[in-house]
Amino acid sequence: MPKYRQKYGQFVIEGRKMVEEVFHSDWEIDGIWATKAFVNRHEPTYPFDIISVDENKKLTAFDTAPGVLALVRIPVPDALDQGVNFMLALDGISDPGNMGSIIRLADWFGLQQVIASEDCVDMFNPKCLNASMGSFLRVSVVYTKLNQVVEGRTVYGAFLDGVSIHNQKITGKSMLIVGSESHGIRLEAQSLVTKRITIPGNGGAESLNAAMASAILLDNLLR
Amino acid sequence: MPKYRQKYGQFVIEGRKMVEEVFHSDWEIDGIWATKAFVNRHEPTYPFDIISVDENKKLTAFDTAPGVLALVRIPVPDALDQGVNFMLALDGISDPGNMGSIIRLADWFGLQQVIASEDCVDMFNPKCLNASMGSFLRVSVVYTKLNQVVEGRTVYGAFLDGVSIHNQKITGKSMLIVGSESHGIRLEAQSLVTKRITIPGNGGAESLNAAMASAILLDNLLR
Numbered sequence: 001m002p003k004y005r006q007k008y009g010q011f012v013i014e015g016r017k018m019v020e021e022v023f024h025s026d027w028e029i030d031g032i033w034a035t036k037a038f039v040n041r042h043e044p045t046y047p048f049d050i051i052s053v054d055e056n057k058k059l060t061a062f063d064t065a066p067g068v069l070a071l072v073r074i075p076v077p078d079a080l081d082q083g084v085n086f087m088l089a090l091d092g093i094s095d096p097g098n099m100g101s102i103i104r105l106a107d108w109f110g111l112q113q114v115i116a117s118e119d120c121v122d123m124f125n126p127k128c129l130n131a132s133m134g135s136f137l138r139v140s141v142v143y144t145k146l147n148q149v150v151e152g153r154t155v156y157g158a159f160l161d162g163v164s165i166h167n168q169k170i171t172g173k174s175m176l177i178v179g180s181e182s183h184g185i186r187l188e189a190q191s192l193v194t195k196r197i198t199i200p201g202n203g204g205a206e207s208l209n210a211a212m213a214s215a216i217l218l219d220n221l222l223r
Numbered sequence: 224m225p226k227y228r229q230k231y232g233q234f235v236i237e238g239r240k241m242v243e244e245v246f247h248s249d250w251e252i253d254g255i256w257a258t259k260a261f262v263n264r265h266e267p268t269y270p271f272d273i274i275s276v277d278e279n280k281k282l283t284a285f286d287t288a289p290g291v292l293a294l295v296r297i298p299v300p301d302a303l304d305q306g307v308n309f310m311l312a313l314d315g316i317s318d319p320g321n322m323g324s325i326i327r328l329a330d331w332f333g334l335q336q337v338i339a340s341e342d343c344v345d346m347f348n349p350k351c352l353n354a355s356m357g358s359f360l361r362v363s364v365v366y367t368k369l370n371q372v373v374e375g376r377t378v379y380g381a382f383l384d385g386v387s388i389h390n391q392k393i394t395g396k397s398m399l400i401v402g403s404e405s406h407g408i409r410l411e412a413q414s415l416v417t418k419r420i421t422i423p424g425n426g427g428a429e430s431l432n433a434a435m436a437s438a439i440l441l442d443n444l445l446r
Contacts, residue, residue, distance in 0.1 A: 110426035138427040203333035204361045215435040216442045
């Protein structure tokens, strides 16, 4: 986790929809700032302070500043829930856009937690929050060693040489490990996999990105 | 299409893998430039000129310049192939990352063309090229009015209230229309849809992004 988020226990969220969604959640907000132009256009109903366009430009994580941002307290992380039937686990996902998309996907399929190896990108990274489209409020990401959560589970992992994911359906306690764009599922996590699966495709692309692959895998396993 | 690409009929591609892949394709290259650091590290086997780190910073479309870029001729667009059994059509996709991911996905499933409404983002946008991971070399994007390609096809469109995509499989000539993040499938394109489908999910997320939704839909329709 980047130092300022770790040090102050806060993160910044930007954009009209996201700020509104956080405001209506039970997460603790330390401040909301908006530009005059934003306020004139959207007439926010939550309390805010005005910032200048220049200040906003300095603070934003995006090429085009959305005009509104909130400083939010990082909540105490939820403990790992070992009781769930199915777990989604991420091995070394470093792209914040992929991470956020996967959080959104987990939320779509009703998963309330995602397990992430300790070197996965921080879920409070601005690009991750943005890609999650507010799903970070409903899905908790538990950073831990993957080998500490697999006991007694069928562990699925996607490889190019696995069996087709079609007609695979989870039964009993299970887990899906998704690897990163650059390294796939790394050796340590590979050793946890008990069922090697693959996404059938017959074109020229060598792989899919982690978010698209997760989408297809979850749709098949959880149907 | 942004003016300079339209005016000069060229686009810029960046990054080690991408430049290499284009170099080994039959696409026409007008020049390759690399920084000294890049050359020392990767010892390219293709011809190139040296640029300074500062020049590279000015030219790059990315926060961190990859250190190598090529100027490539935009090929004459492939004509629409009406003969194919299945078509993927995009309605108003404006996010270049989503567009590139969908091109990569099409390539994964062996589709050689993607139909795009004329207001979709340009496939030669740097972020789109980057997300496509070289698949733009194998998949041609045909920009056209969607209503000119649907004749005689079953047209699938994803909505929140359609029938489950599970166990839907294309038979005969068909087409899938994917809408954008912000507007979904717009009214004009909606009127072309003959089969409303949906991706089952029971969580809190209101939607999936266009790339993830396309991944799940194609995996189901083309299995």
